[in-house]
Amino acid sequence: MKFSLLDNAVDSLRSTYISLETLSELIEGHDHHIKDAILSLNHANELLFKYLLKKHSEYLVFKDLNSYMKAKEKMYKQQEKNIFEVAPGLQTVGFSEAIRRLELLCDIEVPEKLKQSLMYLNKKRNEIMHYEISLNEAELQSLVFELSECYEITVEYFSTHETYFEDMVAEARFEISIDDDPSNDPDVESMTEEAYIDWLEDNYNEK
Numbered sequence: 001m002k003f004s005l006l007d008n009a010v011d012s013l014r015s016t017y018i019s020l021e022t023l024s025e026l027i028e029g030h031d032h033h034i035k036d037a038i039l040s041l042n043h044a045n046e047l048l049f050k051y052l053l054k055k056h057s058e059y060l061v062f063k064d065l066n067s068y069m070k071a072k073e074k075m076y077k078q079q080e081k082n083i084f085e086v087a088p089g090l091q092t093v094g095f096s097e098a099i100r101r102l103e104l105l106c107d108i109e110v111p112e113k114l115k116q117s118l119m120y121l122n123k124k125r126n127e128i129m130h131y132e133i134s135l136n137e138a139e140l141q142s143l144v145f146e147l148s149e150c151y152e153i154t155v156e157y158f159s160t161h162e163t164y165f166e167d168m169v170a171e172a173r174f175e176i177s178i179d180d181d182p183s184n185d186p187d188v189e190s191m192t193e194e195a196y197i198d199w200l201e202d203n204y205n206e207k
Contacts, residue, residue: 005054006162009047014172015040016151023144034140035128037147041154042095042125045118048158049098056106063091095122114157117150
């Protein structure tokens, strides 16, 4: 298993898309998909802002520069590949601080609408993560609209910073089932003719 910062973000963004698409197909049972979309969209954006910071300078991703430098020095000495292997308690910035650093230290502008949407969704995320959430029907519809709009703005914005970003989101979470794995096809040469005929008949009947 391997997830880069960008891979991780794109995976969460794809999860958001799947949840939103599922909503449009349901009559009942929306709630858990809305919850999943809120959590995954917040997660995706936080990681994507960190990714932009890292492209500029990795240290900007971390809250405290001195702690980062000490961990980096230790990582080099121990010849580790990941800074969290030597400093698991090292803290990174949240999305609000990441945006602030992007705009003030990297001269990268973030759309006002994206910031406003994320602030609203982050409040809902905190309600879900730390206590409870209760919405009437009008509030729920407003939330779903905000989720969809924020998703679209997110894809549009980060596409200006990462080549083929939309393609990456579309191709994320690609899976091959056991039944689809070509390595599971029979080795015809090692089978007797009778056994091979039986296998063909079984598969034909299943289809």
